[in-house]
Amino acid sequence: MPPIGAQPKDYLLSVEGLTVSFDGFRAVNDLSFYVDENEIRVIIGPNGAGKTTVLDLICGKTAASSGSIRFRDKELTKMSESQIVLAGVGRKFQTPSIYDDLTIFENLEISYPKGRSVWGALTFKRDQAVKDRVQEVAEIIFLKDRLHDNAAFLSHGQKQWLEIGMLLIQDPELLMLDEPVAGMSVSERIKTAELLNTIIKNRSVLVIEHDMKFVEDIAHKVTVLHQGKILSEGSMEKVKNDPKVVEVYLGH
Amino acid sequence: MKLAFLSRRDVLFLAVLAFLLLVVFPFALDGFRLNLVGKYLTYAFAALGLVLCWGYGGILSLGQGVFFALGGYGMAMYLKLEASSVENTKIQSTPGIPDFMDWNQITELPYFWQPFHSFPLTLILILVVPALFAFVIGAAMFKRRVSGVYFAIITQAIAAIMTILIIGQQGYTGGVNGITDLRTLHGWDIRTDSAKFILYFVNAVLLLGVILIAMFVRDSKLGRILVAMRDKEDRVRFSGYSVANFQIFVFCLAGVFAAIGGAMFTLQVGFMSPSLTGIVPSIEMVIYTAVGGRFSLFGAVYGTLAVSFARTSLSESFPQLWLLGLGALFIATVLFFPNGLAGIWRDYVQPTVDRVLKLRGKPSDPAWEAGKSSTAPAE
């Protein structure tokens, strides 16, 4: 909970009274939470708790029924998806969402923050700065030798990395990751944790994850969702020992 | 325009096509056949638009005939007004208006015909009206995330509406007969053999120009964004692009291409009628594109020529067989050659050509490779 009298702009992201219902079912119900600059926040909770819906609401994929989402001084609920991205919010989807028919280079290039209008895209020049940046990111995501292969030929884990790379090139202030290590092999998980640790510097991150070991490694603060509401919030230590959390989520 | 964006392979394809259109056909064919080729090529404009819109952008429009009509009727209206001078029409009860209006007891030229007295204005309207119309449809549909099958059905309905409207409003449009008896363009008689010869070249050069524009779009980042959108629309959206704007752009571009084709059709053939613009011609434009290979600009041109030639020769000798043949071609293309002639070329002919000419490197065209993974029949 925010300290009394705090200005909303003290936080990078302030979600207040957020509600969305589908045909009367309240997937997210009067939800409020705050994310600081450079904070790494992990959202956990059982299936159907509304975790992915929260990310959908923040990035504009789903329209809120009521409530507000403030990012810096901007009200995101009134903005289009692309405006939200330009404001500095990046989102990774749960299943790897990359362009199979383009090469790794082209995949990364599309996320390069330049030439995003129709005219801009027509006149976009692949200059040295673009090539260098793509090269640099490709190295971080372990794909620098495969720049000119089609993305369709990557493994599941590599596709996840590619999408993370695409977000990295986008350079958002708030990065939202939906289960980044799901479906990965053990060695891929270790590499991914390493990757995430490099890229979360200098930005705020909102992560949904089930892998508790992974959560413990990276989280500054944990929010536990249950049936669209916050069940508990605080440090990992605090949340782990909260009896309510143990009952609905950690207990099994 | 700088052509630095073209790969060696593109330049070679372009040169071959230019040689074929500008040298081989004019020398090898008589005037009648050459005019026929010119007529076929006007449909290739529409097919080129569909390559970008459908092949690259994944937006299947079954209403390209509408844009073909807007261009074709625009040109026809200008020519008809010129042919309906007071002197030429003095036997009518109202001289100075097109004959079909007179037959339908219309006594005054309707307001939307007025701008077509001016040739420059006509040229502008031929490009602007289809673009605007495409923009309105595109904005209404794409901003609301309508795509795929729904978009195809709605564009087909629009083609149907347009045709019924043209046929129903005989007094304003010439009805089912269309606008006929066109004679001169700015005083120049377009019915003579020499005029037809010159118009063929104008048409061919315009077509090559449109191919260049299309190649520029395809090879720009916009072309790659189209492919990306077709594949993972949401990822593009959440990478900061307004997906709808890109869809609107490519739909408008395809519409303008088709309109240029329509205008050139009117000039070369000397009339424009609803039978060239309705549901069936619109779908035929899609089949030209599919037969040529929906990811290939050059394929679109060759596909149009191949299907049209087949139609002419088959329907001359075995009229009943033509429909069967066209239907079978449709099915065979979809089932067995989803990448059309371009796919056959790429898989069977290209390797040999490459060996002979020692061309190396990847094809510049990302969606070519794409075709393999995205449209190959599912196992």
Added chain:
Amino acid sequence: MFGDYSLGDLGSIFAMQGFAGLILFSVYVLMALGLAIIFGQMGVINMAHGEFMILGAYMTWLCSEFFAAYLPSLFGIYFFVAMALAFVASGSLGMLVEWALIKRLYKRPLDTLLATWGLSLILQQAYRSIFGPREVGVNLPDWMLGSLQVTDSIEVPINGLLVMALTILITIAVYLLIFRSRWGQQVRAVVQNRVMAGAVGIDTEKVDRLTFGLGCGIAGIAGSAFTMIGSTGPTSGQLYIVDTFLVVVFGGAASLFGTIASAFTISQTQSTLEFFLSGSMAKVITLLAVVAILMLRPQGLFTLKVRR
């Protein structure tokens, strides 16, 4: 356009045109029902649906000729035989087409559209070769030709009522079949998760074939009804395919109720406008209105808000 008529006249006109529109409504409902099953349940765009309808119409015509020539005493009931025959013929052809063509294209909806368009061309040519290029008309038995005098100015045609009643019966049967029977449950299971449905032992191929056949068979019955409002020719079906698709989309593709309501709205608008305007303008205005509404509300009129 309403100015020349008194209110009472207008009431009668609407009522009369409304009943006159009954057969059109029935044709739309039956066509759209078939399409909605195929499109809504299977995601396949069947551009040859009009040709399946026309097959039913030809079957009805054949029946009327056959009964008139060989069984004149039974001519009064030939129409029922014809409907059954139309269902069987179109349904069987549908299953054949599913087996030969559609099943290879389930993952490519836009391609089914192209392939079935090709099929429609082939069928049109086949009809032209078999039945001749000229349009044929069907003779109805005398008892179906009359009309009921409801008030002084309102008459209701008996064949319209009959077709209407049959349409309602068929609609109820389809509803029961899809939403209440075990087979319908399998169809819906396959729609929602093909792999899982296969894994729990549903023969998905058989379900697909029967579903497609059912949709086409209903189109065949629509063809029987169609013979009462138009003459049958090789390309008559093509004229209906655009309208029918609009009916399905307008109603919201997955909703049976929506399909019926939308068929009713469209057929009644068109039939009422036809009284005041020329047929072609009535059609233009109806289609334009539908397209305009779809542009504002692309999900159709009767759909629920769900998480995407």
